[in-house]
Amino acid sequence: MRGYGADLESLKDKKLKGQLSVKEQLYGQSAKAAAKTEKWIMPTEGGSLVAEGLEKTWRMKQEDIISEVDILSSRKACDISLRVLGPYTLVYTLNGRNMLMAGRKGELATIDMLTMNLIKNFQVKETVRDVVFLQDGQTFAAAQKKYVYIYNRDGTEIHCLKEHEAPQSLQYLEKHFLLSSINKYGQLHYQDVSTGEMVANYRTGLGGARAMRTNTFNAVIGLGHPGGKVTMWKPTSVKPLVSMLCHHGPVTAMAFHTDGRLMATAGMDRKIKLWDLRKYQVLRSFAGHARTLDFSQRGLLAVGNGSFVDIWRDSGGDQSFMDRYMNHSMVKGYQVGRVRFRPYEDVLGIGHSNGISSVLVPGSGEPNFDSWVANPYETRQQRREKEVRALLDKLQPETIMLDPGRIGTVRPTRATEAEEEDVAEVEKEAAIAAAKASALKHKTKGRNKPSKMLKKKQEGIERVKRSFMELPPERESKKLKKTEEVELPRSLQRFAKKKSS
Amino acid sequence: MKVKVISRSTEEFTRERSQDLQRVFRNYDPALRPQEKAVEYARAVNAAKLEKIFARPFVGAMDGHADGVSCMAKNPNHLKGIFSASMDGDIRLWDMASRRTVCQYPGHKGAVRGLTVSTDGTILISCGTDCTVRLWSVPIAGAGESEDSSRNVSKPLIVYAWKHAFWAVDHQWNGNVFATAGAQVDIWDHNRSEPLNTFGWGNETSVSVRFNPAEPNLLATSASDRSIVIYDLRMSSPARKLIMKTKTNSIAWNPMEPMNFTAANEDCNCYSYDARKLDEAKCVHQDHVSAVMDIDYSPTGREFVTGSYDRTVRIFQYNGGRSREIYHTKRMQRVFCVKYSCDGTYLISGSDDTNLRLWKAKASEQLGVVLPRERKKQEYLDAVKDRYKHLPEVNRIVRHRHLPKPIYKAANLRRTIIEAERTKEKRRKAHSAPGSISAQSYRKRRIIREVE
Numbered sequence: 001m002r003g004y005g006a007d008l009e010s011l012k013d014k015k016l017k018g019q020l021s022v023k024e025q026l027y028g029q030s031a032k033a034a035a036k037t038e039k040w041i042m043p044t045e046g047g048s049l050v051a052e053g054l055e056k057t058w059r060m061k062q063e064d065i066i067s068e069v070d071i072l073s074s075r076k077a078c079d080i081s082l083r084v085l086g087p088y089t090l091v092y093t094l095n096g097r098n099m100l101m102a103g104r105k106g107e108l109a110t111i112d113m114l115t116m117n118l119i120k121n122f123q124v125k126e127t128v129r130d131v132v133f134l135q136d137g138q139t140f141a142a143a144q145k146k147y148v149y150i151y152n153r154d155g156t157e158i159h160c161l162k163e164h165e166a167p168q169s170l171q172y173l174e175k176h177f178l179l180s181s182i183n184k185y186g187q188l189h190y191q192d193v194s195t196g197e198m199v200a201n202y203r204t205g206l207g208g209a210r211a212m213r214t215n216t217f218n219a220v221i222g223l224g225h226p227g228g229k230v231t232m233w234k235p236t237s238v239k240p241l242v243s244m245l246c247h248h249g250p251v252t253a254m255a256f257h258t259d260g261r262l263m264a265t266a267g268m269d270r271k272i273k274l275w276d277l278r279k280y281q282v283l284r285s286f287a288g289h290a291r292t293l294d295f296s297q298r299g300l301l302a303v304g305n306g307s308f309v310d311i312w313r314d315s316g317g318d319q320s321f322m323d324r325y326m327n328h329s330m331v332k333g334y335q336v337g338r339v340r341f342r343p344y345e346d347v348l349g350i351g352h353s354n355g356i357s358s359v360l361v362p363g364s365g366e367p368n369f370d371s372w373v374a375n376p377y378e379t380r381q382q383r384r385e386k387e388v389r390a391l392l393d394k395l396q397p398e399t400i401m402l403d404p405g406r407i408g409t410v411r412p413t414r415a416t417e418a419e420e421e422d423v424a425e426v427e428k429e430a431a432i433a434a435a436k437a438s439a440l441k442h443k444t445k446g447r448n449k450p451s452k453m454l455k456k457k458q459e460g461i462e463r464v465k466r467s468f469m470e471l472p473p474e475r476e477s478k479k480l481k482k483t484e485e486v487e488l489p490r491s492l493q494r495f496a497k498k499k500s501s
Numbered sequence: 502m503k504v505k506v507i508s509r510s511t512e513e514f515t516r517e518r519s520q521d522l523q524r525v526f527r528n529y530d531p532a533l534r535p536q537e538k539a540v541e542y543a544r545a546v547n548a549a550k551l552e553k554i555f556a557r558p559f560v561g562a563m564d565g566h567a568d569g570v571s572c573m574a575k576n577p578n579h580l581k582g583i584f585s586a587s588m589d590g591d592i593r594l595w596d597m598a599s600r601r602t603v604c605q606y607p608g609h610k611g612a613v614r615g616l617t618v619s620t621d622g623t624i625l626i627s628c629g630t631d632c633t634v635r636l637w638s639v640p641i642a643g644a645g646e647s648e649d650s651s652r653n654v655s656k657p658l659i660v661y662a663w664k665h666a667f668w669a670v671d672h673q674w675n676g677n678v679f680a681t682a683g684a685q686v687d688i689w690d691h692n693r694s695e696p697l698n699t700f701g702w703g704n705e706t707s708v709s710v711r712f713n714p715a716e717p718n719l720l721a722t723s724a725s726d727r728s729i730v731i732y733d734l735r736m737s738s739p740a741r742k743l744i745m746k747t748k749t750n751s752i753a754w755n756p757m758e759p760m761n762f763t764a765a766n767e768d769c770n771c772y773s774y775d776a777r778k779l780d781e782a783k784c785v786h787q788d789h790v791s792a793v794m795d796i797d798y799s800p801t802g803r804e805f806v807t808g809s810y811d812r813t814v815r816i817f818q819y820n821g822g823r824s825r826e827i828y829h830t831k832r833m834q835r836v837f838c839v840k841y842s843c844d845g846t847y848l849i850s851g852s853d854d855t856n857l858r859l860w861k862a863k864a865s866e867q868l869g870v871v872l873p874r875e876r877k878k879q880e881y882l883d884a885v886k887d888r889y890k891h892l893p894e895v896n897r898i899v900r901h902r903h904l905p906k907p908i909y910k911a912a913n914l915r916r917t918i919i920e921a922e923r924t925k926e927k928r929r930k931a932h933s934a935p936g937s938i939s940a941q942s943y944r945k946r947r948i949i950r951e952v953e
Contacts, residue, residue, distance in 0.1 A: 006888050015820075016891055023888065034529040041527060043513065050503040057502075065504050073506040114511070175536055217535050259532055346506045360506055367507050370528040377514045382523065392547065399539045407539045408889055 217260020224251025757802025
């Protein structure tokens with residue numbers, strides 16, 4: 001049991017609460033014991049680059065690194081040069097096993113990174129703007145000129161999703177089996193690829209987002225808009241969860257850290273900002289353009305700009321102080337289109353105008369994988385089994401929220417609402433009692449008839465009761481209407497709403 | 502400068518031969534598993550639903566008696582057999598696996614009221630309304646399984662006649678002595694034709710008797726004057742007496758916590774008491790809608806089963822106020838006796854419709870040999886369901902049981918009545934001088950007094 005503890009505060013049953021809290025303590029202890037055994041059961045050590053003496057890490061070139069490293073690792077740094085079919089973009093599967101490269105002018109190729117075999121290469125003869133891998137590492141979706149197409153491993157087109165019109169970017173949420181796309185008009189679509197139904201279809205109203213990334217911590221999709229705004233979406237609400245103004249110009253790139261607390265955005269106003277997602281405040285701000293951003297599993301940030309790729313690392317531990325770690329400059333003239341870190345490896349994949357390059361970045365990947373989360377050495381049976389289990393554990397779109405720990409908690413509003421009502425009732429009763437007890441002025445000269453005194457007393461009680469009612473009395477609503485009519489200037493009076501008389 | 506890059510050799514991470522197991526590597530870092538809580542919650546809901554799909558508790562019925570089953574007895578040395586006796590004096594030994602009669606013991610002239618087996622499992626003792634106690638010899642375990650010995654008819658070893666009709670009998674868990682309940686509580690030895698000792702407190706008949714599992718000289722009886730009396734054999738007078746508002750039909754001691762016993766009462770509740778402190782019930786188990794006729798504890802001491810006059814069998818947790826499970830069938834009429842099997846997997850219920858029924862204790866359990874992986878998976882599903890079973894969505898599925906309409910209506914009626922009484926009490930208290938009416942806990946309310 002590895003999830004967060006169940007929420008026991010809402011439980012009124014003391015016996016059950018006691019039993020469950022004992023169990024939760026036990027789970028906590030076993031988690032601590034598991035953490036202690038980490039150093040014995042982890043087979044692989046992470047990568048590192050340590051500068052000796054007066055050397056600086058960012059002066060290290062790829063050739064130096066490759067010469068120092070063993071043969072198997074040096075083979076991982078490679079260059080695939082394809083000039084014809086446009087700037088290339090790339091995506092890795094979650095276990096880092098397969099890579100999919102897509103040329104803008106219509107080339108799609110899947111490569112098995114472990115054996116460096118080409119699985120399938122085919123042309124679609126149309127613009128391909130973005131690609132994502134779907135549930136197993138073999139089916140993928142391509143955002144082509146007009147629609148989104150889904151292809152299987154052999155390059156056969158399985159589906160043509162016509163509801164996604166002119167898609168620009170794609171994202172895939174694995175646990176929910178949701179494929180989402182955004183187009184240049186700013187329409188965000190969520191489609192469930194296991195059942196095929198369109199879950200949500202929203203108009204963002206802020207224009208087409210050039211930057212679209214998923215926050216893997218809580219499955220929220222972040223969009224960077226041309227107005228400088230960054231919005232975060234979930235499939236069950238029409239309005240974005242969060243809308244923040246990040247830059248003075250269009251947002252060109254964004255990336256989320258794996259622990260969900262940090263976001264990097266880059267804008268045309270020549271700023272790269274690091275945001276804290278708990279307080280939604282800027283942590284750090286650097287000067288520079290960025291065409292693409294990506295965080296690695298270990299927290300390194302890759303910034304791609306022109307024909308350079310900068311890699312930043314946090315040396316303080318809390319991401320408040322990022323310093324330059326490495327720098328890779330490509331051949332002049334190659335424009336970097338997309339950078340992506342390969343999961344569980346110390347490799348950075350760069351998609352540029354003339355193909356794909358991989359460079360070695362020591363210390364970027366998580367060295368120890370968990371076979372039941374993502375296994376780079378998966379066999380066919382394991383992959384199939386994993387797909388079936390993922391379908392059984394599929395999460396509903398309603399479970400996406402900013403704070404994923406809120407699942408399994410119960411809304412405690414009922415009690416407070418009831419309390420407020422009780423308090424209001426008590427107040428009301430006290431006020432009515434006071435009104436009843438109030439002594440009326442004893443009038444003389446025959447003006448204190450009992451019937452009149454009673455009527456006055458009733459009026460007083462009614463007044464008190466009315467003040468506790470929700471609807472205002474009729475006199476007040478008439479006043480509002482009059483003020484509305486007065487507000488319009490005379491020249492526009494003819495456009496005023498006509499009273500139904 | 503020192504450079505190190507992640508490098509994994511494929512041999513280390515894949516298996517050598519196809520007959521080896523696949524290698525599994527673990528990293529328990531929670532950062533690798535986003536939204537794990539949502540996944541666990543989804544699994545809890547699915548586990549609850551699967552449990553309901555696989556819930557098939559009824560195993561089979563044992564048919565053979567000609568009149569309602571009045572009592573049953575377990576043989577502690579033989580797991581597969583159960584003795585049952587009916588209202589017309591017919592005693593049978595059943596083999597639960599094949600659900601057939603192995604041996605019959607005719608002889609009683611009237612209803613058989615009590616059955617029990619001696620400590621070594623060789624002698625069956627029965628008593629009935631014809632004022633006799635009969636001792637029979639039990640066939641050895643292996644011999645009872647061959648086919649031609651079905652319909653085996655035995656003669657009693659010995660018959661003791663006495664002055665009054667008997668209502669119950671129970672044997673010491675570790676000794677040579679058994680006790681019968683009737684107009685008085687008599688203590689017998691196997692070889693004596695007269696009781697060794699007689700206990701009586703008041704003029705009322707004792708209705709049930711039970712020896713304590715751990716303390717061989719302690720026994721509890723319930724009498725028709727609504728009392729529960731605890732006797733110690735070493736003393737000549739009874740130890741304690743507890744008078745309640747309604748009669749107790751049956752008592753069972755908790756085999757794992759032998760100072761506690763649970764009493765099945767006529768007012769549809771079961772009361773668990775600590776024998777050392779009888780002035781307050783430890784727990785009140787409510788859920789039946791009619792008198793509870795019989796009660797038996799599981800050998801784990803964690804659960805007990807009750808059979809009631811309202812034609813249902815319920816399983817309670819030892820400290821739970823509400824039942825965990827309810828079993829009912831259209832054909833099962835008033836349940837007069839229930840027993841938990843000695844391995845804690847099955848329940849046997851004997852009812853008025855002359856059948857004994859075999860049920861599973863855990864309705865969705867897979868019987869038979871379960872592979873280790875299946876077992877681990879089932880344990881995981883149970884654990885994840887328990888983690889979230891207090892939440893409304895999972896609770897709704899886990900708690901759902903189909904009740905027969907008369908019981909559903911009777912339960913609603915009972916609830917309305919109890920709620921009305923409670924509201925009345927609350928209002929009386931609110932409108933009276935503070936401190937003049939003291940609230941009495943439900944655990945004490947049903948007790949009239951305790952007598953030394």
